[in-house]
Amino acid sequence: MKLSLCLHNHQPVGNFDEVVEKAYADCYEPVLECFERHPGIRLAMHHSGCLLDWIEARHPDYLRRISALCAEGRLELLSGGYYEPVIPVFRRADIQSQVVSMNDRLEALAGSRPCGLWLTERVWEPSVPSILAGTGIEYVVVDDLHLRLAGVDPGSAGLPVLTEDSGHGIALLGSSREMRYAIPFAEVKDVLSILAGMDRDGIRHVFYGDDGEKFGVWPGTRLRCHERGWLDAFLSALEDASGWLSTVLPREAVESLPAVGPFYVPASSYPEMGEWALSPERQESAAAVRRAVTESPDADLFVRTGFWRNFLTRYAEANDLHKRVLHAEKAVRDSGSREALRHLWRSQCNCSYWHGVFGGIYLPHLRDAVWVELAEAERTARECLGSGHSLHRSDIDCDGSEEIVIGTGDISIEMRAGEGLSVSELTFLPRGGRAVTLGNVLTRRREAYHSLVGESAGGTGSDGTESIHGDMEALEDGLASSIAVDPYRRLSFREVLLPEPGGRDAWFGCRGGMAAVTPGASPELSTVGDGVSARLSYPIAPGFSIDKRLSVSLGSPAVFYESTLASDPGSPGCRIGCELCLNLLTGSEDDRVVCIGAAAPVRTGVCAEGRARRVVVEDGWRRVRVLIESESELDVWQMPLDSVNRSERGFERVHQGVAILFSSVVPPGGRAVTALRLRMEAIV
Known part of the structure; x- marks a missing residue:
C-alpha cells in the first residue's frame, strides 16, 4: 500500500514576530530535522508565501535544507495562492497571479515547477478548476468528505478523482479524515493499525494532508511530538513497515494510480468549517440533527451545514473587508504598480475573514494587518495614478445600501448610508509612515459555544495534548459573566438614543439604546471648501428625527460631525449621543490611553466617565493621536469592548476596541445639537 503525507504550514499576514518565531522553534524546524533523519520517508509540504517570506528573512538555512531534500527526490513542494487567500472568493486574475507567483518561488527552491495545490481551508466551489486553468496546477488537495459528497465510491478512496468546470479538468486527492483525527493524537501503534486495516480492505493509496502546526504549535503537541518523540517513532514505524507500506510523493500517486471520474463536488469544506459558518441558532439545530443520526456513517453526507461564504453574512466586518478588496482591484491594476498589487494580495490572506477554533476575525492585530495592506494598496494606487483624492459612491458591500469611500493623502474613510451615515473604516495615512487603521472594531455577537464557557479557569488533559476539536477550558476566571452581545453594530459617528433616566446603565450594560438603521437611504453629497460633505435626515425612533452632516477634509486628517435631534411635541425626555468606536489593538497597555478633559489618562481597557469639551486618544505603539473636540x-463615557471567544488554547477575553459616547440630555419635546471635530496626528 502507498501512503502520501502532506503538511501545510502557514502563518497569517500580521502575526506577531515572536509568535511566528516560537512556531518555527517548536514546530517547523524540529519537524524538518526529524524528517531529515529518516531517509526512508518521502513527503510533501506546503508553506504559505507569508511564512516563506518570514523564513527567508530570519532562517534562510531552512530554505536551503528543503531545496536539498527536493533535489534528493524526498520532498515535494505544493503551490497555493501566495498569501493564502480563499481561492473561489476573489477575482480570478488575482488568484491566478498569486498561484503563478508561488509557482515561480517554488521552482527557484525545488528546481521544478509544482503541479499540486493546497486548497486554502479546503474551501471548494465548482468553479475552482476554471480559476486554476492555465496556472500549471494538475491536482488539488481536498478532504475525503468532498469526494464522498460527489458520490465517489468508498472503494476508490485514495485514488485521484477527476473533475472539471467548463472543460477545464483537474484531479483531486482526498485527505483521510480518520488519519487526520488520529495523527498525532493516537498512539503510533494504533495509527499503524488503522493503516493495516485499510491495506486489508484493498485500499491501494492513503492520502494524509493536514496542518503542520499539529506537530508542535497546537496545545501540548511540542511535548508529545518532539520531547516525547511521537513524530520520530511514527516515521520509524513507517520505515519498519516497508514490507507492506511505502511513502510516495502526492504527484507520483497522481501520475501512477488509475484516476476515477469525472465527479462533481458541491461547494464544501471540511465538516467543522460548514458548522462554524452557520448562525449560532443553526449550529445548535445542526448539532441536534447530527445527534439524532449519529449512528449513520453517512451522516456527513446528508446533514449538510453551511459553506464558507456564509461567514460574510455572519460577520459584517468580514463582508466589508472582502468587498472593499474587490472594489480596490480596478484602481490597483490601473495604476500598474507592482507594490500596490502586492499590498492588495496580502489583504486577501484568509485568516481575518472567518472564525472557527482559531481566533481568526476575533484577533484585532490580524484584522488590522489586512486593513493596513488594503489602505496601502489604495494609497499607492492613488499616488501612481496622480489623483490627489478619490471618492466612490455605490453599494460596495452588496447589502442594498450605499457606501461612500473617500481617500486622500491623509485619510481613508467609509461612510455607511444604510446605518445612519455611520463610519466603519477610519484610517490615518501619515506622510512617510505606514497606515494606521482605527475603525475596524468587531461587534460582539452571540456564538454557539458561549453556552460552554465556564466561570472558572481550567487546565488541560493528562499529558497536555488535546485535539482542538474537543472540549475547551476558560483561560481566566469569570469569563461566562463577561460575555456581552452588542445591541447594535459598533461604528463611529453613530447616533445612539437612550432613555433618561437610566441611559447610563443601559449604555454601559449593553442593554438598550436605539441606533440608526436606514436601508436604502441616499445622502446628499456636496463639496464645501476643501472638503466633501454628506448629509442625511432620518427618523431614529418614533417621535424623534436626526438631521446629520459628516464632512471630510481633503487637505488634512480631519472629520467634522454635526447632528440635530428634533423630538415631536409630547415626546418623552431622552439622552442623545454620538458614539465613536476605535481599535487600538489592546486595552491593557499603558501606551494606549484615553484622556477625558483634564482628567488623568486611563487605559482603553477600563470604563471611565466625565464632562468635557475635549478628549484625547493616544496609541503610543502605532504613534498616533486622535483629538476629539x-x-x-x-457627558463623555468610555467603555472597553471585550469579547469572549474561542481560540486553539481555549476560551479567552479579547479587546476589540473602545467605545466613547458624547451625549447630552434632551428635555421632553426638546431639541439638541451635537458638533464634534476629530483630528488625527502623528506622535513625534
Missing part, C-alpha cells in the same frame, strides 16, 4: 461641554 466639541463646541459645548458634553
